[in-house]
Amino acid sequence: MEKNISVKKAAEIMGKSQQFVRVGLQRGLFPFGTAVKMSSIWTYYISPKQFYEYVGIKEAS
Secondary structure, eight states: OOOOOOOHHHHHHHHHHHHHHHHHTTOOOOOTTTEEEEETTEEEOOOOOHHHHHHTTOOOO
8 A cells, every 4th residue: 555645646647747736735735745844855745545535536455
């Protein structure tokens, strides 16, 4: 089972750019993940369960 979805994979599934996903997470616009700024570097967490529900895909087992 996946513990995290990469920004790249999320962007591909959504048909959007990676920057779109990053900025959306940084601004708290998406209900499926979060962005945390560690010093000057952003790190991202995307929940597989919440992401797949958001985009309307049944999570792979």
